[in-house]
Amino acid sequence: MSDDCANCGHARYVHSPLHDGRCIADKPYNGDFVCQCRHFTQERGRPPTTDDTEALAFTDDAADYPPQPRNYTKVSDRRTDDTLRTRIAKVIGTHEVWQRIVNRKTWVAPRSSWECSCGRVFALKVDYDAHVADVLIRELQPELKSLERLAQWQAAPRLPIRGALFDPESWDSWEGHRR
Amino acid sequence: MTDDNDTLRTRIAEVLNSFPADFRPTAVVNLEKADAVIAELGLTEDEADTNVTRYVTPWKANDD
Numbered sequence: 001m002s003d004d005c006a007n008c009g010h011a012r013y014v015h016s017p018l019h020d021g022r023c024i025a026d027k028p029y030n031g032d033f034v035c036q037c038r039h040f041t042q043e044r045g046r047p048p049t050t051d052d053t054e055a056l057a058f059t060d061d062a063a064d065y066p067p068q069p070r071n072y073t074k075v076s077d078r079r080t081d082d083t084l085r086t087r088i089a090k091v092i093g094t095h096e097v098w099q100r101i102v103n104r105k106t107w108v109a110p111r112s113s114w115e116c117s118c119g120r121v122f123a124l125k126v127d128y129d130a131h132v133a134d135v136l137i138r139e140l141q142p143e144l145k146s147l148e149r150l151a152q153w154q155a156a157p158r159l160p161i162r163g164a165l166f167d168p169e170s171w172d173s174w175e176g177h178r179r
Numbered sequence: 180m181t182d183d184n185d186t187l188r189t190r191i192a193e194v195l196n197s198f199p200a201d202f203r204p205t206a207v208v209n210l211e212k213a214d215a216v217i218a219e220l221g222l223t224e225d226e227a228d229t230n231v232t233r234y235v236t237p238w239k240a241n242d243d
Binding site: 083084085086088089090092093096125126129130132133134136137 | 187188189190191192193195196205206209210212213214216217222226227228
């Protein structure tokens with residue numbers, strides 16, 4: 001008997017965001033563990049089978065049948081979806097920027113710079129945007145790989161990011177210039 | 180950015196750069212940026228809204 005759910009393939013007791021943090025596959029059924037994510041299986045393109053219904057009836061939550069839609073199915077709240085759109089938004093959200101204003105009298109660096117939340121500092125906003133674009137392309141490679149358009153774009157020459165001032169590791173050495 | 184650097188990278192960077200400073204909730208702005216990037220990629224709404232969950236489901240593995 002496998003420890004993975006025979007229905008959706010998750011390991012037992014995985015707290016998946018697709019399941020609203022609920023433990024899944026907590027009941028043995030027909031020699032395997034199955035979860036109650038009937039809605040999930042429908043969404044993945046497999047029509048519900050009689051086994052699904054029996055699995056639902058077997059669980060303690062059978063009184064809740066039919067299962068209520070989870071948050072991730074709401075079109076109005078796409079942040080909980082796992083789509084290309086939300087994945088791009090999440091990547092952008094992990095690389096936010098703020099502008100560091102530097103006093104020209106005590107600082108040899110350019111007057112202002114753009115610091116990404118990942119720690120990299122850029123002299124120009126366009127260089128920060130190019131950095132986010134790089135991250136997007138790298139992170140979304142599996143999803144975009146099948147697109148023929150991506151292959152065409154990737155064939156074009158790529159230039160290094162201009163204006164990257166320093167790595168965060170060397171920040172202390174720049175602090176020394178204030179003396 | 181010049182036109183001769185017409186790569187995916189520069190296209191996305193220009194799209195992101197076109198968004199001015201915004202004081203609305205970050206999640207909302209990021210979704211709008213994602214929409215703009217998707218439009219730049221030439222994807223349709225259906226493609227953008229298709230689930231892209233990376234793990235392989237058992238029946239899909241059997242189909243392959």
